[in-house]
Amino acid sequence: xxxxxxxxxxxxxxxxxxxxxxxxxxxxxxxxxxxxxxxxxxxxxxxxxxxxxxxxxxxxxxxxxxxxxxxxxxxxxxxxxxxxxxxxxxxxxxxxxxxxxxxxxxxxxxxxxxxxxxxxxxxxxxxxxxxxxxxxxxxxxxxxxxxxxxxxxxxxxxxxxxxxxxxxxxxxxxxxxxxxxxxxxxxxxxxxxxxxxxxxxxxxxxxxxxxxxxxxxxxxxxxxxxxxxxxxxxxxxxxxxxxxxxxxxxxxxxxxxxxxxxxxxxxxxxxxxxxxxxxxxxxxxxxxxxxxxxxxxxxx
Amino acid sequence: xxxxxxxxxxxxxxxxxxxxxxxxxxxxxxxxxxxxxxxxxxxxxxxxxxxxxxxxxxxxxxxxxxxxxxxxxxxxxxxxxxxxxxxxxxxxxxxxxxxxxxxxxxxxxxxxxxxxxxxxxxxxxxxxxxxxxxxxxxxxxxxxxxxxxxxxxxxxxxxxxxxxxxxxxxxxxxxxxxxxxxxxxxxxxxxxxxxxxxxxxxxxxxxxxxxxxxxxxxxxxxxxxxxxxxxxxxxxxxxxxxxxxxxxxxxxxxxxxxxxxxxxxxxxxxxxxxxxxxxxxxxxxxxxxxxxxxxxxxxxxxxxxxxxxxxxxxxxxxxxxxxxxxxxxxxxxxxxxxxxxxxxxxxxxxxxxxxxxxxxxxxxxxxxxxxxxxxxxxxxxx
Numbered sequence: 279x280x281x282x283x284x285x286x287x288x289x290x291x292x293x294x295x296x297x298x299x300x301x302x303x304x305x306x307x308x309x310x311x312x313x314x315x316x317x318x319x320x321x322x323x324x325x326x327x328x329x330x331x332x333x334x335x336x337x338x339x340x341x342x343x344x345x346x347x348x349x350x351x352x353x354x355x356x357x358x359x360x361x362x363x364x365x366x367x368x369x370x371x372x373x374x375x376x377x378x379x380x381x382x383x384x385x386x387x388x389x390x391x392x393x394x395x396x397x398x399x400x401x402x403x404x405x406x407x408x409x410x411x412x413x414x415x416x417x418x419x420x421x422x423x424x425x426x427x428x429x430x431x432x433x434x435x436x437x438x439x440x441x442x443x444x445x446x447x448x449x450x451x452x453x454x455x456x457x458x459x460x461x462x463x464x465x466x467x468x469x470x471x472x473x474x475x476x477x478x479x480x481x482x483x484x485x486x487x488x489x490x491x492x493x494x495x496x497x498x499x500x501x502x503x504x505x506x507x508x509x510x511x512x513x514x515x516x517x518x519x520x521x522x523x524x525x526x527x528x529x530x531x532x533x534x535x536x537x538x539x540x541x542x543x544x545x546x547x548x549x550x551x552x553x554x555x556x557x558x559x560x561x562x563x564x565x566x567x568x569x570x571x572x573x574x575x576x577x578x
Numbered sequence: 579x580x581x582x583x584x585x586x587x588x589x590x591x592x593x594x595x596x597x598x599x600x601x602x603x604x605x606x607x608x609x610x611x612x613x614x615x616x617x618x619x620x621x622x623x624x625x626x627x628x629x630x631x632x633x634x635x636x637x638x639x640x641x642x643x644x645x646x647x648x649x650x651x652x653x654x655x656x657x658x659x660x661x662x663x664x665x666x667x668x669x670x671x672x673x674x675x676x677x678x679x680x681x682x683x684x685x686x687x688x689x690x691x692x693x694x695x696x697x698x699x700x701x702x703x704x705x706x707x708x709x710x711x712x713x714x715x716x717x718x719x720x721x722x723x724x725x726x727x728x729x730x731x732x733x734x735x736x737x738x739x740x741x742x743x744x745x746x747x748x749x750x751x752x753x754x755x756x757x758x759x760x761x762x763x764x765x766x767x768x769x770x771x772x773x774x775x776x777x778x779x780x781x782x783x784x785x786x787x788x789x790x791x792x793x794x795x796x797x798x799x800x801x802x803x804x805x806x807x808x809x810x811x812x813x814x815x816x817x818x819x820x821x822x823x824x825x826x827x828x829x830x831x832x833x834x835x836x837x838x839x840x841x842x843x844x845x846x847x848x849x850x851x852x853x854x855x856x857x858x859x860x861x862x863x864x865x866x867x868x869x870x871x872x873x874x875x876x877x878x879x880x881x882x883x884x885x886x887x888x889x890x891x892x893x894x895x896x897x898x899x900x901x902x903x904x905x906x907x908x909x910x911x912x913x914x915x916x917x918x919x920x921x922x923x924x925x926x927x928x929x930x931x932x933x934x935x936x937x938x939x940x941x942x943x944x945x946x947x948x949x950x951x952x953x954x955x956x957x958x959x960x
Contacts, residue, residue: 351930
């Protein structure tokens with residue numbers, strides 16, 4: 279089968295297809311570009327208000343693309359679509375709201391076809407059987423700390439790092455030097471007037487919970503963009519492409535959102551992933567196994 | 579019913595193979611350099627050549643240099659055709675990059691039958707069995723029309739005579755004077771805007787309330803800045819809502835460029851004769867999205883009421899979004915597999931696929947009218 283991946287980060291756009299091909303080598307995964315060369319925009323980059331707000335401009339665009347890829351009136355070449363977005367720190371206590379926002383967007387999209395009940399019905403069935411929405415909690419870089427061999431691919435293994443033991447989807451660092459780091463380390467950012475696009479992630483609130491911020495800091499370089507040598511488009515892609523799924527999903531009570539993604543693909547593709555042991559808990563919010571009265575997508 | 583019209587061009591600048599039968603209010607979209615402005619140049623050339631001769635045609639097309647498409651054989655002719663109802667006019671121009679190389683060829687057909695012919699480079703032309711020397715300035719078709727005998731040519735005459743491509747000069751408009759010679763129709767530069775509006779205001783019966791219509795539409799498009807226009811001593815003054823004092827009126831020089839552009843477009847539309855062809859290059863220039871939507875609505879209203887053919891070019895996603903549901907009037911100037919351009923959006927992309935998106939969002943994301951090779955798009959299921 280051929281699965282389209284609608285992603286919201288440069289790392290996922292290029293890194294997730296090979297990572298999933300390692301799990302399901304008989305199938306094809308393709309990252310869909312929004313603008314040529316770029317992923318889609320994330321709808322979770324701020325704290326989400328519940329529907330009907332919740333960044334309709336962005337989330338509606340995501341679902342429109344997903345729907346177009348499974349539209350039964352079109353030959354698209356895809357058998358399924360996975361939309362995956364980061365939860366982000368600001369939404370880590372409200373996964374339900376993030377899911378509700380996406381679900382509401384899917385229903386809004388179907389409402390565009392209210393005047394044509396047959397088409398609406400066919401499209402609704404396609405969404406329900408072929409499209410899923412998944413979450414990287416709190417963001418895709420947490421996976422690298424759950425399967426540290428990924429860090430080695432980008433040269434972090436030689437740098438000592440300190441992460442609280444436990445589920446990497448509840449990432450927390452205890453690194454005192456990181457916690458104490460000052461903006462003065464970022465000379466380029468300071469010199470360029472502290473522009474937001476060049477701001478290191480660890481300068482925000484809750485830096486101890488920010489895996490990408492910590493990764494940026496582990497590779498800190500005040501003369502580089504975002505004060506780091508870590509690049510989402512290169513190092514991040516290499517790390518994700520080489521992710522060790524056995525390690526990532528090795529503890530049954532951990533990585534429940536990542537496991538929900540793999541289980542969903544197993545059901546969609548009708549084939550077990552090529553890893554020895556990965557059974558365990560799945561996040562009920564995005565698990566295909568959760569019973570739902572009125573599902574809109576495969577898993578929400 | 580408007581007369582169906584088709585324009586064709588071969589080997590003309592970016593339009594190597596162009597064929598277009600637009601109707602209603604339609605949009606031309608393309609990447610930079612795709613040929614949108616060249617289409618307008620073609621319209622200007624055809625009108626001016628028919629009305630005033632080929633020298634005027636070259637002038638209207640911003641010069642007669644570099645007419646041939648890049649890469650064509652030097653012996654190939656640049657060709658234009660207009661089909662208006664059952665009248666078919668063809669021009670064949672021997673051109674180099676420097677200009678016209680010799681006398682151009684011309685043919686005119688009525689109901690499929692050849693009526694007149696002048697071969698390229700030939701000093702004479704034939705009308706039926708008669709052969710005559712070429713006119714120095716007028717094209718052969720215009721010579722025939724001017725004789726007043728070939729009334730069947732009226733669809734062609736009306737199509738070209740009532741074709742306007744607007745190219746505003748806001749510096750002229752800002753002067754605010756009503757002292758211009760022509761005051762019934764808007765000049766292509768807009769220089770007589772205030773003269774036209776003052777004239778219409780003075781004679782509402784003669785001009786079918788056109789001034790009131792322009793003002794009503796302008797109030798909708800620019801609700802905070804215009805309530806009325808007064809003309810005093812040959813000068814225009816625009817008053818905002820709530821104005822109570824003559825001093826509240828400001829001259830055009832002190833008005834936002836968007837308001838002047840909006841007034842120009844509204845005046846051009848309502849002043850056009852029924853069945854006219856009007857073309858506006860990048861109609862969104864200087865306009866707020868609210869004004870764009872209001873003016874487009876006004877254009878559609880006038881187009882429907884008076885059978886105007888309105889041609890818009892744009893790079894604006896907002897203008898494009900207003901064509902949702904009107905995709906057959908949304909034309910792409912993008913290279914296709916040997917097909918003539920432009921291609922209607924709903925012929926170039928499956929309707930089912932388009933239905934998922936705002937059209938402007940697709941354009942922004944380079945799903946059509948983008949530089950380079952067109953991206954693959956889904957096909958409709960058979």
